[in-house]
Amino acid sequence: MKKILNDPNDAAAELVDGLVDYYNGKVTKVGPGAIALTDIASDKVALLVGGGTGHEPIYHGLIGEGMADGAACGDIFAAPPPNIILEATRAVNKGKGVLYLYGNYAGDVMNFKIAAQLAAAEGIKVETVLIWDDVASAQPSTKEDRRGIAGLIPIVKIAGAAADKAKDLDELVSLVTSARDNTRSVGVALSPGSIPATGKPTFELDDDSIGIGMGIHGEQGVGIEKMMPADDLAEKLLNLILADDLILESGDDVLVLINSLGSTTMMECLIVLKKVKALLVDKGIKIYDVMLGPLVTCQEMAGLSISLTKVDDTLKPLWDAPCSSLGYTKL
Amino acid sequence: MKKILNDPNDAAAELVDGLVDYYNGKVTKVGPGAIALTDIASDKVALLVGGGTGHEPIYHGLIGEGMADGAACGDIFAAPPPNIILEATRAVNKGKGVLYLYGNYAGDVMNFKIAAQLAAAEGIKVETVLIWDDVASAQPSTKEDRRGIAGLIPIVKIAGAAADKAKDLDELVSLVTSARDNTRSVGVALSPGSIPATGKPTFELDDDSIGIGMGIHGEQGVGIEKMMPADDLAEKLLNLILADDLILESGDDVLVLINSLGSTTMMECLIVLKKVKALLVDKGIKIYDVMLGPLVTCQEMAGLSISLTKVDDTLKPLWDAPCSSLGYTKL
Amino acid sequence: MVAADLRAAATNQKLYYMSKETLSPNEVREMLIAISDKIIESEELLSEADRRLGDGDHGLGMKRGFTAAKAALKALEPTTVGQVFSTTGMTLMGTMGGASGAVMGILYQNGGTALGDADSLDASGLSTFMTAALEGVTNLGGAKPGDKTMVDALAGAQEAAAASTGLSLPDAMKAVSDGATAGMEATKAMIATMGRAKTLGEKSIGHPDPGAVSVSIMFQTASAYVG
Amino acid sequence: MVAADLRAAATNQKLYYMSKETLSPNEVREMLIAISDKIIESEELLSEADRRLGDGDHGLGMKRGFTAAKAALKALEPTTVGQVFSTTGMTLMGTMGGASGAVMGILYQNGGTALGDADSLDASGLSTFMTAALEGVTNLGGAKPGDKTMVDALAGAQEAAAASTGLSLPDAMKAVSDGATAGMEATKAMIATMGRAKTLGEKSIGHPDPGAVSVSIMFQTASAYVG
Ligand SMILES: Nc1ncnc2c1ncn2[C@@H]1O[C@H](COP(=O)(O)OP(=O)(O)O)[C@@H](O)[C@H]1O
């Protein structure tokens, strides 16, 4: 596996520096692994995202105007340690408190929990919303066991807009919780990415097999099946979402995200979108907007995921607000 | 090679339909392979791009507000036929003429040339600017033999803004020619993508070898070398651009694009950006803005390219203008 | 339509294997259907040739174009020879795309137009066709013989046709086929200066140009058809 | 520093191989350096274990953390036992990230804090350490024994320590090491309900939890150190 790296052990640190270079002055590095917008409005409720690196553009590529105010970056595939989260928290806090918004993985939960305690000890108000959109990872009755996957894109986008207008942290929590509760995703894995430091694949899958509902690190999903045509796959995935406990009826509006896990091409994502749209139109469900491309990745992993976010009159204006970031920009 | 497709021979047609679905009403399909913005201002000079599919998000993912007005899409890796280009031409023409802007490949040149003759016969004014940014593909003295690669991203972005403000086709040609003449790129190939219809790799390269300056279809570049660290590679590529005939001096402003050819991760692009920035800063060259990610791809090909566009007081405001498209959006 | 079908059935049974001094519009149609079949069947070989020098899709484009051309030809009741060639050219041009879509399209279109309203094809018509076809392709793409493109095969075919106007159609077509094949063979030793292969430089030596292989296959099939 | 270095040199030559009834702060420091070396050396084994149940990076995180911990320990002139454990915990917590950064960090930090200002470690101190360590980890992550995490190894170690307060330190540490290893072995038969492996369900059976393997290695090394 050829990868364009220097010392693979420095990959995470170098990519964070490169990210700051990408933002070309708009973003500042704070300590070894935290980044924050250089100019944060002095009276806003702050939005902090974070997680392991290696999944670019998330999470740290989601900071920007109308998006997150800061990000805590861990090593490759490793949640950030509490001190990095704490530094990010201090950098983004403008006195109105900080919302932690991240994917529901044990490592992230524990490190952010410790950071939140440290921040509270410093008098910074912190609240947390966990992203658990992956319907394939647990039953609806135990949603708090679900993983966070690509649904974090519309959720962070909406949260960014909400953070710009929320009068306080509680209002932000409630808006973001609504975005989270209205988002469902499911993915399919075709082949693994590789761990930069070892060059080894992140998981194994037979040449003709695909993992329905598999997580972005190879976590078990609904089951391993034989490769199938795009239309069948799209229908199977969409049905897993439609069978979940988020009620979607004729006349409802949804945001659709077709996310590539890395090396799966836009061609494939577009072909899946065509089928997803046809199936939604059949049910009278209206597409409010579409996102498509490699947004939540796991190195050069192949596969894709479908996410739906049901948007009502509260969420629509938050979606419509312009935003700008490496990962997602909206005019 | 697993790919998420239905009949591979339908891939191009289905992806164009999916693209129209992506644009969710903003884009209309015209005939079998042309797409155009649904609402084009009634008095604007039109910008038409086009090329083979399979390189998404280019070319057809570059239509949108402040970007191209329409696109002619060919089959996978095949320039669009003249009739598709003609239909796109008719759809975007608002009486002020149409600029054809596309990459310098024999197939594209011939098909667009025939289309331009057919359009002229219908009384539509057509001009052409060819994109030939790849410094590795020919000497500066025979620039018209150079290929068009990732440099088309900043060029099309600037052309989109220019088309919104140009009073006539001649002014647009002159602005776009300036953007083209100030853009240089060079790429490196690590591994091939695969042809959807056959599953076969698009070219061959040894496990430990990389193709410096190789084109996105495997076309020969400067030479095959052994894999090297990211910093060395970044410096080698950048030097190929700096040694070319575009004069870049201390105090000059450049747009920097680090383009992934498909499966090369954002992590790798960011690490290369870090080095490129350090080298440019060393020379006193200022980075005006940065683009980064998989913008000009060849299926799941691995590798990346660096592009620089020198921007002066004419080009800067064109770059600054907001734009929106699948491939590139700017707030 | 019924008359044409009867004629076609008769041709398939017997006349197909006999030499033809001139070809009727319908026979030209049958010849081009035979060419279509042969090209479709050669998809892998042509794509493989393009994998060495280009982007590996030449066979796919040719198959796409000639599948459409065959359908168009089947639906055609031609009254002139030129009409058959032009329909082929228009269809290739409109469905293939890529470099070969343009050059193969122009080849048949220009060649067909040059035949005016002739209602049969003989050795002299063949020469008229070849000259116009070559002119169309070189005007469009700028490639000259020696650039390692299909022009090498086409120019070989054209020279042979020009030298064979006094021969029978089968002999002229055999000469054209040989000329095309020799032109194709000659591309093996050339360094590409046109098309995607041009940046390969010396690495392009040893492999025939894929478009030239197509031209050679087309005229070999034509020669087999006229007998 | 000079005194500490002399003591360290003496230890390395001779005392290292003799049983220790109690450990001085500096000996605890040496023990943790030995643990660091062993964990760093086990990188591949630990990552491989995580490749089966998680994302394949457990060894990388542990190596990163213990490389930093070793450096911090080398620079430390400890006056209390707790200080050594807490420094280890803080360093792991601050440099590793991931699930194991939090749990390994808390393990040493909580354990160390519970030892107050004790200036030596004996079997009863070991039990105090283990109880606080286990409590810290379960409070943080919510995992219980049987969930197939490092808590299984840690709980095994804690039970052994609690039952060994009347023993010599070497015997108590041997019991802790055996308890940790038995707890780790037991995870092989379990279905994961915590961490990344939880969605694997029955597929997780047969493989030991990577964090539990780390815990087992740590206390085996400690036991070897105290002799
Ligand atoms: N300028 C040109 N003139 C004539 N023929 C050309 C020219 N450029 C390319 N060709 C022909 O096109 C062939 C390649 O066709 P194809 O692979 O279908 O198109 P593409 O290069 O667009 O993928 C070449 O083998 C060559 O014979």
Ligand SMILES: Nc1ncnc2c1ncn2[C@@H]1O[C@H](COP(=O)(O)OP(=O)(O)O)[C@@H](O)[C@H]1O
């Ligand atoms: N809730 C938890 N409580 C205790 N230990 C846990 C918990 N979740 C995970 N772990 C431990 O963490 C280990 C995985 O560590 P590591 O691979 O470094 O982190 P990550 O899962 O973030 O990649 C698991 O083997 C398990 O022992």
Ligand SMILES: [Mg+2]
């Ligand atoms: Mg991890």
Ligand SMILES: [Mg+2]
């Ligand atoms: Mg092609």
Ligand SMILES: [Mg+2]
């Ligand atoms: Mg080709």
Ligand SMILES: [Mg+2]
């Ligand atoms: Mg892990």
